[in-house]
Amino acid sequence: MATATHGSAILFPSPAFNPQATLQSVQAEKATALYGVATMFVSELELLSTGTVPRTGFEHLRTGIAAGSSVPSHLMSKLHRELNLTGLTICYGMTETSPVSCMTTPTDPLPKRLDSVGRLLPHVHAKVVSATDRTLILPIGERGELAIAGYNVMKGYWNDAARTDEVRVTDYEDQGKVWMHTGDEAVMDAEGYVKITGRIKDLIIRGGENIHPLEVENALFAHPAVSEVSVVGLPDEKYGEVVAAFVVPHQDIALGPDDSSSTSTSTTTTNTNPKASAEQAQKQKQKPSGVNSVHTHKSEPDSKLLTTGKVREWVREQLSGHLVPRYVFWVTEYPKTASGKIQKFKLREMGIEWVEKGRGEERGID
Numbered sequence: 623m624a625t626a627t628h629g630s631a632i633l634f635p636s637p638a639f640n641p642q643a644t645l646q647s648v649q650a651e652k653a654t655a656l657y658g659v660a661t662m663f664v665s666e667l668e669l670l671s672t673g674t675v676p677r678t679g680f681e682h683l684r685t686g687i688a689a690g691s692s693v694p695s696h697l698m699s700k701l702h703r704e705l706n707l708t709g710l711t712i713c714y715g716m717t718e719t720s721p722v723s724c725m726t727t728p729t730d731p732l733p734k735r736l737d738s739v740g741r742l743l744p745h746v747h748a749k750v751v752s753a754t755d756r757t758l759i760l761p762i763g764e765r766g767e768l769a770i771a772g773y774n775v776m777k778g779y780w781n782d783a784a785r786t787d788e789v790r791v792t793d794y795e796d797q798g799k800v801w802m803h804t805g806d807e808a809v810m811d812a813e814g815y816v817k818i819t820g821r822i823k824d825l826i827i828r829g830g831e832n833i834h835p836l837e838v839e840n841a842l843f844a845h846p847a848v849s850e851v852s853v854v855g856l857p858d859e860k861y862g863e864v865v866a867a868f869v870v871p872h873q874d875i876a877l878g879p880d881d882s883s884s885t886s887t888s889t890t891t892t893n894t895n896p897k898a899s900a901e902q903a904q905k906q907k908q909k910p911s912g913v914n915s916v917h918t919h920k921s922e923p924d925s926k927l928l929t930t931g932k933v934r935e936w937v938r939e940q941l942s943g944h945l946v947p948r949y950v951f952w953v954t955e956y957p958k959t960a961s962g963k964i965q966k967f968k969l970r971e972m973g974i975e976w977v978e979k980g981r982g983e984e985r986g987i988d
Contacts, residue, residue: 639962641665642675649679656683656707659690659962660697664850667700672873677704685709685728691963692818692836695736696844714739714818718789718802720774723748724816738815746772747799750810753822756791756803765819768808769801776802807834824966826855826863833865833945841940842867847875847928852956852964856949856973864948866973866982867933868956875928877952930982949973949982 625632635647639658645666648656658666669675683706688698693712701707708728712735715722726740734740742748750766752758760766769791778786789803807819819834826833835853842851850870855863871877930950937946957968976982 641669645669645675648683649675652682654682654684656686656705656710658686658688660688660693661691661850661956661958661962661964663688663693663697663701667697667704668849668873670704680705683707685711687711687713689713689715689722690961692820692839694840694843696840698736711735712739714816716802716804718776719746719770719772719804720776723770723772723774730815734813734815738811738817741814741816743774746770746774748810748816749801750808751803753807762810762812765807765809767822768804768806768816768818770804771799771801775800824854826853826865828855828858828863828865828944829861831944835865837941838865838867838937838945838947841937841945842869842933844940845933845936847871847926847932849873850956852966852969853947854966854970854973856970856977858948865945866949866951866969866977867947868951868953868969868973869928869933870953870955871928874926876926877928949977951976951982 624630631651633647633651633653635643639662641662644656644658644662647653666675670677686707686709688701688710689712698710698712701710711726711728713722714724722743723746724739724742726735726738728735730740747770749769749771750760750764751769752760753767756767756769775790778790789805791801791803793799793801805822807822807825809817809819811817818836820836824835826835833855835855838853839851842848842853848869849872852868854866854868856866858864933950934946951973957965959965973982
């Protein structure tokens with residue numbers, strides 16, 4: 623609608639998302655805005671880092687929208703720096719809230735634009751409640767489940783009253799206000815900025831301690847050798863759950879030697895990284911569950927070498943010991959929804975299968 627009212631154009635560079643076609647379209651048409659989800663932006667930046675697409679021709683880009691999933695602050699900084707997207711805004715919402723509830727603006731302070739999803743849109747209300755007691759509204763600065771109310775909340779799921787009642791709750795003590803419980807863990811500051819800290823169902827409970835996957839993901843995403851990362855919890859007899867990291871390295875990064883004396887891989891290659899090999903990528907498509915695993919290479923300079931030990935040490939230095947992944951798996955891609963969201967339940971299934979085969983674990987880690 624905005625393009626129609628402002629006399630601008632929408633570019634559709636390919637039938638389905640193609641990062642190279644997208645960047646080339648931006649260059650050729652001198653686009654001023656770029657929309658996408660985090661995984662799309664990561665794919666585009668990867669093409670720039672490898673020289674597949676030249677870094678020139680993006681000076682006209684200035685704004686756009688990032689939505690669909692959490693956008694790490696490190697990724698936002700790279701988009702500002704490498705694609706000139708200094709006016710990029712983050713939208714937060716869900717289909718059930720039509721869809722946007724919170725949004726950053728180009729005039730927000732930079733730290734807020736990098737590390738929050740902004741503030742509520744007009745006529746939208748929010749509260750952060752206890753994940754175990756929805757009647758308990760938490761104070762400013764405390765993590766809990768984000769609930770949204772307003773004109774944008776759905777009427778319900780079609781022919782599914784039970785599921786509707788689980789997430790759409792009427793507060794009769796507040797003039798019958800209807801709250802949509804998002805399932806997202808969030809924290810709100812005194813200025814009204816909302817920060818999403820993860821999905822409640824993705825929370826890892828290790829020995830009674832809550833571990834937020836997004837915290838570990840953001841730390842690993844800042845590693846110079848890591849292109850993408852997704853963290854899930856896997857079953858463990860001692861702790862109940864432990865951290866597992868599925869890591870996609872940059873294309874010019876070699877993997878190994880595997881310093882765990884165990885292999886987290888199932889396909890052998892002598893390339894520095896199979897993402898750089900079209901032939902290997904084709905072979906990897908035969909792997910189940912949409913997750914492609916990769917093997918290691920043993921003769922690269924240390925600066926271009928990523929090992930499971932380096933991954934764990936990075937987390938230990940950036941965060942703390944109990945957040946260090948017990949399991950590290952090298953992958954080239956993730957199972958995703960049509961909108962680009964990573965399907966973590968499939969990663970869990972694959973992780974459980976790989977653990978049963980003795981992959982990914984560092985010997986002696988506790």
